[in-house]
Structure formats: C-alpha cells, structure tokens
Amino acid sequence: MEAATQRSLSGEKAQRIVDAMRASVALRGVAGSTFDHVAREAGVSRGLLHYYFGSKERLLAEVVKRDTELRMAALDEQLATASSASDFIAMLRRTLDQMLREDTEFLTLSFEAFTLSRRNPEIAAEFSELVRKTREHVAGRLAAKQDEGVLELRADPEAIAEILFGLGDGLALRILAEPERDHRQTVHAGTLAVAALIV
Numbered sequence: 001m002e003a004a005t006q007r008s009l010s011g012e013k014a015q016r017i018v019d020a021m022r023a024s025v026a027l028r029g030v031a032g033s034t035f036d037h038v039a040r041e042a043g044v045s046r047g048l049l050h051y052y053f054g055s056k057e058r059l060l061a062e063v064v065k066r067d068t069e070l071r072m073a074a075l076d077e078q079l080a081t082a083s084s085a086s087d088f089i090a091m092l093r094r095t096l097d098q099m100l101r102e103d104t105e106f107l108t109l110s111f112e113a114f115t116l117s118r119r120n121p122e123i124a125a126e127f128s129e130l131v132r133k134t135r136e137h138v139a140g141r142l143a144a145k146q147d148e149g150v151l152e153l154r155a156d157p158e159a160i161a162e163i164l165f166g167l168g169d170g171l172a173l174r175i176l177a178e179p180e181r182d183h184r185q186t187v188h189a190g191t192l193a194v195a196a197l198i199v
Contacts, residue, residue, distance in 0.1 A: 016042040017049060021056070022063050026105035030060060030112045057116060061126045064113045067106050068130055072137055079141050085151050085198045093191055096168055100175055107172050135161045142198075152199045160197050167193065 020042035024033040035056060039046040053059040075095070082088040099106060117124040139157035146153050153160055167190050175183045 013042070013044055013048065014052060017044060017052065017059070018063050018066055021059050022067070022105060022109060025060065025063070025112055026108045030056070030116055033060075057120055057123050060109070060113055060116065061123055064109050064127075065130055067109060068134055071106070072134060075138070076141065079145065082145065083150060085195070088145070088151060088198060089191060089194050092164065092168070092194065093187065096171065096187070100172060104176060107169075107176065110169070111173070135165065138164065154197045154199065163197065164194065 017038065020038045021033060024037050024041060028037070033056060035046050035049045038056070038059070039049055042049075049056075049059065053062065078091045078095070079088065082091060113123065113127055117127040135158055138161040142151065142153060142160060143157045145151040146157070155163075171183075171187065171190055174186070175181075
C-alpha cells in the first residue's frame, strides 16, 4: 500500500485528487469533505481515493504536506536572493501579504489539520513530523545565510524559525478573523519583532 501511495503522488489523477481535497476543505471543512465530494470534483472514482489514500484524514495530511513542500521551495528560491536582513524580512512580509490576499486556503488546511491532529494519533504524528521538518529546514537556511555573512542571528536558528512560524500563523489567523480592521500597525510591530532577532 505504501508503494502504491508513493506511485500515486506523481500521477495526474492523484494531483487532481489532492487539488479537489484542498478546495473542498477550504469550502466545507474536513467534516463536510466526503470522498464522494472529492471524487466527483476530481473526476475519479471513490474507490480510487480509498485505494491511494485509505481515508480522508490521510488525504488531508498529504494535501498539507504537499502545500508545505511547495511553500518551502518558494521560500528557498526567495531566500537565495536575499543579500541583507532587510531583504529577508521584507520577503517574509510579502509572503504573508500574498498568502492573505491569494491563498487563505493554505491557512484553512493547516488549522484543520492541527484540529484533526488533536483527536487522531496518526495525523498527530504526521503533523508533528511536518512541523519538525519545516522548522529544521528554515533553521538550516537561516544558519547558512549567517555563515555567508548575510544575516546575524540573535538566537538559536531553530528558535527563530519557530518564532517566524508562530508570528506568521498567529497574525494570519487574527487578520482573517477581523478582515475589516486595519492591521498595518500590527504587521509593522511583527516586523520589528523579527528585526530584533535577525539583523
């Protein structure tokens, strides 16, 4: 089954399934995203979803994993061009702005996966592993930029990575909860907090 799942992830049908699940969770939440909905929207049979993923919880975990990997790849590409702490911090701010403008689905998926992980030990283990990998990945990039002389880190790289994720996720949640409020000063305060850790 593991081999079948791994093969499925590179296929066009699997891509449609993952995309359909992503859109369905953003629209209906995890509880409302049945295999019937996802299969219909992906244009595949319900049995194919069961064969490749086993459960909608496993499928959700795959969606979050794939989205996170794409975001890490984009972060790497942007970070490669940063020549100063100011460049890096401006890039983080642009990433937050872009996510809030264009891709709130990712936040919905992440929060749904976190909520599900509180009740499902298998998803909890996968979500925890994803959090660990992303923290270590970003910490590694920060440490490399410090070695290059581009950044000076005022704390442990993994601790800073954790703060960056915590600030980003927390700000995004609060901004989405009060979309009519002007959050520019809040984001500016967050930028100042990051600038105290990365110079």
